[in-house]
Amino acid sequence: MVAGYAGSGKTEFARFLSDMTGWSVLDKDAMTRRMTERLLISLGGYPHDRHTTLYQREIRSHEYRCLFNSAYANIDANVYMIVSAPFATELHTPGWLDRLTHRCKARGVDVAAIWIHSDNDTMHDYIETRDAPRDA
Template sequence: MLLGEIVIGWAFLDKDSLTRAMVERLLISLGGDPHDRHTELYLSEVRPLEYRCLMETAFDNLKVGTSAILSAPFIAELADPDWVSRLTNRCAARGIDVAVVWVRCDAESMREYIEFRGAARDAWKLDNWESYVSGLNTASSPSTAHITVDNRLGAAISLADQTRETLKRILT
């Protein structure tokens, strides 16, 4: 992977790319909307499997010596001290370092990014914006150790430059 002047041989594992087709098919088979990302059906039956697939793919890469970058919100997971503890213990037992990068964003910026993305899975969020953002905590970050990058519109340092600096910190 090439990121600016930093070259890394890591797998980039995007949750949506890895699991979207499975998630949509599973939701349909359970009688739900394939674009649902907010109901109890998705949250309790599908989301845990989606994240499990992502994590197992990461560990498969790590088993063969390929470091991985996971791209997913992990909001519920990082708020759960037991989940964080299980992850760090599993990694430590294998000599694997974990670095959490928290992407800070505000509701206004988030809405613009979501509108620009134009994904069908975001329709509910946009149609129910006030309800959606009322369930988010954009003012704080997880209590677990992490590096924060600022993805708000008008951030002083571009996201690309922040990402390069973050990778430099992680790699040293």
């Protein structure tokens, strides 16, 4: 798992690890962004919202469920992977990583969680450079 705040470099680091290992990358945004945007619009929200109660209550858990369903399917197919997402709530929830680790261990897989630390100025500069609507 590669985790971190927006603009911290988690996707780039996941790609770097993939280049080194040959493992596939499952990136939450790449997998769910279009679905999330359409769902937010259908619920009367802003398509690039990731902070309001609407997103947090109605959508966020479904994004992560899609990500983990894909990860478990890859595990069952003996595909090594790097999973990239913010995981900010998850990694700060007591017991969450232990439960995930035990669930994966039951499938014969070890989990390593990497948190990408980056200073605010660097993240801000990167977010301005990529100029994605979701960063507005």
